[in-house]
Amino acid sequence: MKTLKIAFQDFKRLIFNPITLISLAISAVIFISMGFFFKPVIVEGVSLSYQSAASTTELYKNFTASATVEDSKANLDALISENSRILAAHRSTTLAEEYEDLQVNINKLLGRIDLSQSSSSRIPQSTFNIDVNTVNNLGQFIEEIKNYPMYEMNFYISNVDFKIAEDLYAGLSAEFYARTDYMQAYKNCLKYVDLCERFDSTQGQTLLNAPAMNRLQTLYVTNVQTKLDNILSKINELNSQPQSASTFKDMTSLILNYKYQTKMANDGLKAELHLIFADALRNYGNIYNFTKQNSSEAENTTILAKYVLAEESLYYADYQTAMSFNRVTGKISAYDVTYTLMCIVGLITICIGIYFAYRLYGEDRVNGKMDMVLTQNVSFNNVFTGKFIAILLSTLLLLVVFFALFLGSGFMMYGGTFSNILAVYNLSSAYKINPIAYLLLKLACVELEVLFYVILTIFLMNITRHFKIMLIVGYSVALIAFLCNMFLSGIFVYTLLPFVHTNLFSFFGGATSSIGFLNTMFIANGNIYISMLYYLIITVAFYNFTKQLFRRN
Amino acid sequence: MKNSQPKEELLRVENLSVLVNKKFLVQDVSLSLNKGEILGIVGKNSSGKTSLIKAIVRALPISEGEVYFDGKVVYKDKQEIDSSYVADINTALDPPMFYKWQTVLENIKFIANFKTNYSQEEVYELLKEFDLFKKRHTRVMKLTYFEKKKMSLLLCLISSPKLIILDEPFRGLDDDTITKFKHKLQALVAHGTGVLIVSNDFKNMKAMCSNVLFMENRQIKASLDAKEISKFKRLDNYTYIRTKYPHYAAQLIKNCYRIGVKIMGNRVLLMNATEEQVSSIIRFLTDKKFIIYDIGQLTNEAEEIFASLTPNFREEEK
Incomplete structure (x- = not known):
């Protein structure tokens, strides 16, 4: 009770503190202004501007320098014809069956893949990759395009090693984009499809959903053909007009768009195939190159896919285009803004938490306020714990207010429903849990992180009586940790440090990413809880140690 | 216990x-x-x-x-x-x-x-x-x-x-x-x-x-204790003269002016001396080539009191 009295008293002091109020006011103004003035540009379709931006000029220069332009209509006709034949052949082999056992299932699928390969001699074996810098003229460019749809059919062969998941999730930035690809792919091709029926664990059998597979293929072929038709008509149009920079740009953009979209569709199909096998192999971790797959990961991935695919009206879909990740317009996307804001909110709260610790455990010692309380009928434990609770409550309140402002800002930016705002907030990582639960979890993570820095600052206050210097040291540590999270990704020793965990800056490539220790970045990976527990244990131990030190000094 | x-x-x-x-x-x-x-x-x-x-x-x-x-x-x-x-x-x-x-x-x-x-x-x-x-x-x-x-x-x-x-x-x-x-x-x-x-x-x-x-x-x-404190209460009006040879000065003042004196550290306390007497004593000590550091009223600040508790002071009281 005494502890709570002290906590409440200090809580009031901290909240009705000029610095706190000013921080809140400034944040409110920034968030609301941003919500008011920043209206994200939603552009349909996605381009490859992020890949081609550096070489567009060169490409254009090469194109305009070209003396002749080949008539590619015949090539494209042939291409479409060939492609249709391949697709038909492939589709005919993708029949639904119930396999006798797992290995037979895999072998049969591989057999079909081989059949698909042998039925299309023009399919290149290696991964297709257009390097726009090497394109010297439109003719060569179109030649490259010829191979393009075939590549998409070829992924079954080129990726049978099932490193798909690793490719998709390797590296934070790749991971970031891969998620976009993944969802965009589903939007375009897969969102109505459920390819895999439930795995029968009693007989070790899995059932592929044949109609769904068939529908997928149809959808895919239609998609490819439509795109090719578009390209064809565009090129025809180009052929009938004098060459101009703008038509070239349009065409280039169209081709690149197509390339990108089909790439995403490809990624989506890869992921789907991965899911089929993940589901089939959930109890057979070491079979068939799934050495890195365990049942938990498989389950998570399946849940992830089902979460994305389950409902057409799933909130993600509403924001896929707005979440353009800077690829369309070259401007900052809404998602970039909101996620960055979230990081800043965490950083601001940490800074305020450090200041609170300095005030309650440093300043109060110097100016005698702590003595004033200690001379009352209270123990040292009451005072120390009371002050800590005060910081905990005040930073939590600040966080809640900041997040409320953040969500309000998102609402102003996007309009729409509350669930949509949560979706923006939630977009990149919460595949597995309820968005509100995710929000609360994120809050808990930030609060834990704040408390860690608070205890660190109290600890520093014991080292010397120059409390202001120690305050600066506290801020420096927070800043260094922030930078380390950005640059020391994946270094094992670094990932053992407590402040790496539960941090919001994993977005920038922290050690808690998928290649780091404990993998805190993906809720879907299920390790955030381990990280939090680890962090909590460290924090409690550090708290007790600091308390004893404080008592002694 | x-x-x-x-x-x-x-x-x-x-x-x-x-x-x-x-x-x-x-x-x-x-x-x-x-x-x-x-x-x-x-x-x-x-x-x-x-x-x-x-x-x-x-x-x-x-x-x-x-x-x-x-x-x-x-x-x-x-x-x-x-x-x-x-x-x-x-x-x-x-x-x-x-x-x-x-x-x-x-x-x-x-x-x-x-x-x-x-x-x-x-x-x-x-x-x-x-x-x-x-x-x-x-x-x-x-x-x-x-x-x-x-x-x-x-x-x-x-x-x-x-x-x-x-x-x-x-x-x-x-x-x-x-x-x-x-x-x-x-x-x-x-x-x-x-x-x-x-x-x-x-x-x-x-x-x-x-x-x-x-x-x-x-x-x-x-x-x-209470008894000793009461003695200090009487010291409130003492004038002191800080000098290099307090014992010698105290003896001279005692003999010439017939007033009570005490020694407190390097200070001579003049007991109930009038302003004229203080003035005369200062002139007298100056004539006798005494080095006088300062003169003032005893205020019983902690430092002075503590100094007064030195053995010399107590002996003089006795």
Whole structure:
């Protein structure tokens, strides 16, 4: 009770503190202004501007320098014809069956893949990759395009090693984009499809959903053909007009768009195939190159896919285009803004938490306020714990207010429903849990992180009586940790440090990413809880140690 | 142990030491305070007075010693046996420290909430007596040091404590407030409350205290009982002359002017000398080539009192 009295008293002091109020006011103004003035540009379709931006000029220069332009209509006709034949052949082999056992299932699928390969001699074996810098003229460019749809059919062969998941999730930035690809792919091709029926664990059998597979293929072929038709008509149009920079740009953009979209569709199909096998192999971790797959990961991935695919009206879909990740317009996307804001909110709260610790455990010692309380009928434990609770409550309140402002800002930016705002907030990582639960979890993570820095600052206050210097040291540590999270990704020793965990800056490539220790970045990976527990244990131990030190000094 | 305690003893501290960062803040201090008595502790700045009272109320960890309160052992053998005794102690530290963004009343309520039996009426009554009632809703940051000091003293008087500990209680207060406070204090003392005053203002202390302890270098160096204190009361009007050869000068003054003299360190105290006599004595000593450092009125500051407790002074008294 005494502890709570002290906590409440200090809580009031901290909240009705000029610095706190000013921080809140400034944040409110920034968030609301941003919500008011920043209206994200939603552009349909996605381009490859992020890949081609550096070489567009060169490409254009090469194109305009070209003396002749080949008539590619015949090539494209042939291409479409060939492609249709391949697709038909492939589709005919993708029949639904119930396999006798797992290995037979895999072998049969591989057999079909081989059949698909042998039925299309023009399919290149290696991964297709257009390097726009090497394109010297439109003719060569179109030649490259010829191979393009075939590549998409070829992924079954080129990726049978099932490193798909690793490719998709390797590296934070790749991971970031891969998620976009993944969802965009589903939007375009897969969102109505459920390819895999439930795995029968009693007989070790899995059932592929044949109609769904068939529908997928149809959808895919239609998609490819439509795109090719578009390209064809565009090129025809180009052929009938004098060459101009703008038509070239349009065409280039169209081709690149197509390339990108089909790439995403490809990624989506890869992921789907991965899911089929993940589901089939959930109890057979070491079979068939799934050495890195365990049942938990498989389950998570399946849940992830089902979460994305389950409902057409799933909130993600509403924001896929707005979440353009800077690829369309070259401007900052809404998602970039909101996620960055979230990081800043965490950083601001940490800074305020450090200041609170300095005030309650440093300043109060110097100016005698702590003595004033200690001379009352209270123990040292009451005072120390009371002050800590005060910081905990005040930073939590600040966080809640900041997040409320953040969500309000998102609402102003996007309009729409509350669930949509949560979706923006939630977009990149919460595949597995309820968005509100995710929000609360994120809050808990930030609060834990704040408390860690608070205890660190109290600890520093014991080292010397120059409390202001120690305050600066506290801020420096927070800043260094922030930078380390950005640059020391994946270094094992670094990932053992407590402040790496539960941090919001994993977005920038922290050690808690998928290649780091404990993998805190993906809720879907299920390790955030381990990280939090680890962090909590460290924090409690550090708290007790600091308390004893404080008592002694 | 209970039986060995004197019947009226309220607080007893035995061989108390406080060691922080390998440095003694208080070293081997013993004192005793009976109910209805006022004990003063006088000492220079940084002599360990405030640390001693903080240790008594558990604000500083005790490293050695024993503490008895109201007949019970509360700290012994590095073990806190009973911490509830602090509820019966009201403490006022100097400088008075409050939460400056909160009002007078909010601050008082916060502290009074830790007391067991305080009433709002009592607080309002004291606020009126100390002329703070009108400012009860004023933020502490707008108060003067003097007003904050009054707040601090006021808080010591609420809920009829068994022991009041005051750190420099008279610093910055006007005579009227001091008189009012002393009056309230005396009323509580008459009802058996013990008072421990820590100060370097011996002038006010000697009028109130039944015992005075002198602290230097974290230790109690000397003590004065009521009888000895009364002797100091007579020293208030002494003029002193600080000179290089005090004994020789005192002898000459005694022989030539027939007035009483005492020696205190390198000072010669002139007992009840008139202004003319003082003037004449200065001329006389100058003629005799005495080096006079300074001349003044004895004010009984802690340092002077402590100096007066040197063996020389006591011998002269005898």
